[in-house]
Amino acid sequence: MAFLEIDNLKKRYGAVEILKGINLDLDQGGFLVLVGPSGCGKSTLLNTIAGLENISEGQIRVAGNPINDLHPSKRDIAMVFQSYALYPNMTVAGNIAFGMEMRGVAKAEREKAIEQVAKTLQISHLLSRKPSQLSGGQRQRVAMGRALVRDPKLFLFDEPLSNLDAKLRVDMRVEIKRLHATTGKTIVYVTHDQIEAMTLATKIAVLKDGELQQVGTPAEIYNTPANLFVADFMGSPAMNLIQAKAAQENGRIVLKILNKAGGGITLPVPGDITGQPLSDGREVIFGIRPEAITDHDGADRNARSIEMVNATVDVVEPAGADTFVVTHLGGKEVTARMRSDAVVQPGQELPFAFNLDKAVVFDPSTGKRL
Incomplete structure (x- = not known):
């Protein structure tokens, strides 16, 4: 009791x-x-x-x-x-x-x-x-x-x-x-x-x-x-919440996200979705914490799914123990957390390492995690 x-x-x-x-x-x-x-x-x-x-x-x-x-x-x-x-x-x-x-x-x-x-x-x-x-x-x-x-x-x-x-x-x-x-x-x-x-x-x-x-x-x-409320409220900086769409590609469902230039990036669907598999064309919100986006050398070596994504650096914020880097994906600012000694400059095209073990997906209509 x-x-x-x-x-x-x-x-x-x-x-x-x-x-x-x-x-x-x-x-x-x-x-x-x-x-x-x-x-x-x-x-x-x-x-x-x-x-x-x-x-x-x-x-x-x-x-x-x-x-x-x-x-x-x-x-x-x-x-x-x-x-x-x-x-x-x-x-x-x-x-x-x-x-x-x-x-x-x-x-x-x-x-x-x-x-x-x-x-x-x-x-x-x-x-x-x-x-x-x-x-x-x-x-x-x-x-x-x-x-x-x-x-x-x-x-x-x-x-x-x-x-x-x-x-x-x-x-x-x-x-x-x-x-x-x-x-x-x-x-x-x-x-x-x-x-x-x-x-x-x-x-x-x-x-x-x-x-x-x-x-x-x-x-x-x-x-x-x-x-979505808990995801956005808990954590500092807050979780990155990015608009995405499920699409069928080579016999599997992936997530498509637009970048600032209008092009797209493709990511595998995170493995922890507990409900039904995503259907082709379904709109979702892709969530990932800043510390799960970093530079190649800072990526978690024990992660099962690391995806490299090229994006343009917008803002660099040195914070002592870390360096926060802001880019744009899916029409939104996305914050990455990198090592303090990471060499990053605004305007630089950089490969970002996404740890999809730490990613989650939400339904945009209900706000609930899938």
Whole structure:
């Protein structure tokens, strides 16, 4: 039995349905990330688990027990907010201990818990400071400590890193990952940042307009997206999505893609199509990640199907460890990810190595992966 179970959860404000029948489960010790664009319903879903929002239909269970009708204080759930929500007149130690003090926990027990949590989060040297004397990352650690000290059944994080600068976000991701590994706590985490989702999660749920688009491991979401929305949303740079048409050639079905000059290239159909074979003339969307398009020397030697495609280099973007190269295929910009020392110039005609082991195909009318 899953530790957290959400069955057919719906949330309406008047006639407007915000959550449209969400079904999710999470094992104990798991790390579920709810990801999607602004307004997709991920924070509303988190708030229904916390009890800050009532649900219109469905059921939420924790450890097999329904919690729909329980007051938030009775759910044994701790929440870390985007805004930190620290008491400015209290020290770090006071903020961490406040909830325990309200519950009548003995002073000696409070001090022991504060010491242990502060050591885990590496904030022992900050315990006597006020929130105004802390950096954004330190404040977020204190907010996490206040939740952690309660030892709840379930942790909820609502975009906790969105107020931090880019470098600090990376540092705090590592801290949260370490926290999960050392405590083994069950966590539900909301973000609009798909890099956060990929690096933190054991399971990802992608939402759009209040509906689940796909639920799976980071590898499943990234490598086998269920539809065009997931393919385009997850990954940075995004997956290349190119218009193509199935055609019969020499007794087999291939994919035809136009290039910028109006000519065409021919690619074998990727081998992971699970439905019926493509029919001659069927229009499809060919999807391939930037790292699956590279120069000849950078191609994966273990790949079963590498196809070389000549195309003109449009833009070169050095990015330190990699070089991103933009060309055009099928009337769209296509991004390739090459080695940092790849010698590439704009206007150059270059053979690009396509790793078709990593390619997927979508139906343009339904958006679903074939």
